[in-house]
Amino acid sequence: MSSVPPPEPAASLPSSTTTDAAAPRAYTLRDRWADYKTLVKPSITRMVVITTAIGFALAVRSGHSWTWLMLIGTLGGTALSCMAASVYNQAYEHRTDAMMPRTAKRPLAAKRLPMGEALALGTSLMLAGQAMLCMFGTPLASGVAAFTILSYALIYTPLKRVSPISLYVGAVPGALPPVIGYAAVTGSLFTPDAAAAWIIFLIMALWQVPHFLAIGYMYRKDYAAADLAMHAVRDPSGRSSFRNSILTCLVLLPAGLAPTFLGFAGWISFSVALLSGLVFLGLSIQWAMRPGLTSARRVFFASLIYLPVVLAVIMIDAR
Numbered sequence: 124m125s126s127v128p129p130p131e132p133a134a135s136l137p138s139s140t141t142t143d144a145a146a147p148r149a150y151t152l153r154d155r156w157a158d159y160k161t162l163v164k165p166s167i168t169r170m171v172v173i174t175t176a177i178g179f180a181l182a183v184r185s186g187h188s189w190t191w192l193m194l195i196g197t198l199g200g201t202a203l204s205c206m207a208a209s210v211y212n213q214a215y216e217h218r219t220d221a222m223m224p225r226t227a228k229r230p231l232a233a234k235r236l237p238m239g240e241a242l243a244l245g246t247s248l249m250l251a252g253q254a255m256l257c258m259f260g261t262p263l264a265s266g267v268a269a270f271t272i273l274s275y276a277l278i279y280t281p282l283k284r285v286s287p288i289s290l291y292v293g294a295v296p297g298a299l300p301p302v303i304g305y306a307a308v309t310g311s312l313f314t315p316d317a318a319a320a321w322i323i324f325l326i327m328a329l330w331q332v333p334h335f336l337a338i339g340y341m342y343r344k345d346y347a348a349a350d351l352a353m354h355a356v357r358d359p360s361g362r363s364s365f366r367n368s369i370l371t372c373l374v375l376l377p378a379g380l381a382p383t384f385l386g387f388a389g390w391i392s393f394s395v396a397l398l399s400g401l402v403f404l405g406l407s408i409q410w411a412m413r414p415g416l417t418s419a420r421r422v423f424f425a426s427l428i429y430l431p432v433v434l435a436v437i438m439i440d441a442r
Contacts, residue, residue, distance in 0.1 A: 196259020279296065286352050343355035403429050406421045
């Protein structure tokens, strides 16, 4: 073999391909649409629309008149209101979201969208939602939706950095969609028939506590990094999470049976709610006896099953 080294290649200017590869990818209309979708949280909005429809149906079953336009307008207005609350929540929390791996890629946390654009989107959604609820529902429904947005964005969200009590405060706006649906038909929330809507509200408010306690425990390191005052952050042992999950499930058990006792659901609903409630309670007790991520995940997945099953059976077995 020759001992003479081969000649070095001549230096060349960077090719256009190399330059293009190094340049950041353009932010396209499709990217903006995807970021808008993340801001409005479609999965949460979907659940809100379903529970609003439950409240609407309970009002109709009690003998109040309705139209398809009223139903579509109520569901659409509530959906837009829910989207607005989600946008405002992420606008307020963009700094803490940036500190947590789970949320760091959200549009505002990652600075892909300007804050002004997000706030304009949230305000547009809120105004459109209130207009639809006033036009096709009732002013009372619009008022309850407005309270939901404001209490979620201005009370619950800031309180998350202050105290674990934010969980219980946030459960109120989170449980109001069936009340909005009922108010859109009846224009009233303090008649004997309205007890059905308030019971659904109670079930949903109580359900949120073990659901979010489990999430808080599962992601406690993220929340600690962002200095959010979750139960699992303030009490890393998990005892307060276990205790409050058990206590809430104990109260949720009779709340799930209340539709039967109040006469707007039958014994099938009673049986399913009893069995589901006992399983939910049992898993919370197991979480306390065997602390860890596995037990927390079981409580979390049980919560995902409990609410849709119990609400569906209440409606199927309605009287």
